[in-house]
Amino acid sequence: MKRNAHLHEVLLQPGQWWFGGGATRVRTVLGSCVAVTLWHPRRQIGGMCHYLLPRRGSADRAAPEAPGSAGDTSDGRYGDEVLMQMVRAVASTGSTPVEYEAKLFGGGRMFRSLDARGTAQVPDRNVQAGRDLLLQHGFACKAEHVGGYGHREVVLDVPDGQVWLRHTPLRTTPPGPDERLISALGDLT
Template identity: 45%
Template sequence: MGAAECYLGMGEFQFANRPLRLRTLLGSCVAIVLWHPERSMGGMCHYMLPSRQQAPGMPPDGRYGDEAMMLFDQAIARYRSQATDYRAQVFGGGNMFPRQQTEGSTLDIGRRNIDTARRLLAERGIPIVAEHLGGYGHRKLVFDVHSGKVWLLFQEENRPYPRRPQ
């Protein structure tokens, strides 16, 4: 019998210790994949923005990187494991609006999402073993929770032409 499948939309999170395939489609969003190699379990988040001002007492919202990581923290505790036992893979953070920004612009959500993922994983001591980040285009991602394998299809779009001097 094959693994069940689940599509993660923006802001969704899934964690399992059974055969399950997680799929998603990324632009400037980032997906963090965590996998525990000894226990064949793990999960994926798909977040849109690095963070927000969370109201006290509100549950974590997977649309934000820092809160998606809180969901991982909760799952890791629920399965009585340690964050450092997991391996991370990070995908996405594409530049979807290259003509609307300048170098270092705060509009580069993809870059900010990438930086957030790296920082959150480093804070928890979770090593990043693979990544495919940035660029100009979309990514289709499939994660097999039981085996830990990840399949990626990257559809690169044309890079923006340099602007001509006015």
């Protein structure tokens, strides 16, 4: 991926989303969270979301009011709510989900020690929710890079729809003594 001085950069934090057009590059960094990218090849518009959980927990479950109303409490941290927000953004352009290329990323396991517990994992639930929600809203998932161990950086170039991915797997061996010392001291350069 080349730096392009002509592209406006948008960095999504967890719970944020962006949709639009123009000379824009949208990026995010994922662990167990999931990102969905959407791109319309003819109109050259699209977007990305970065959600933390598939849906609100039952204790938090105050249903959002009518979309766009003053009482709308939909939240980008939850997959079901942010995908609804993106569907509304798609509809506001006069286009439909079937016209978009959708891609799904993330859901990485960040701690090997948690696998031994055998519990339902947040990353797995996030990925399955993403697949289900894309299908439910009429988007065809063209590609995905999900699961495994480690984190990902995802970049969407809106003008051409290219999506770039950098996956950094977790180490399989503990750091050696020199690496632990450097890590403890921080970057001294």
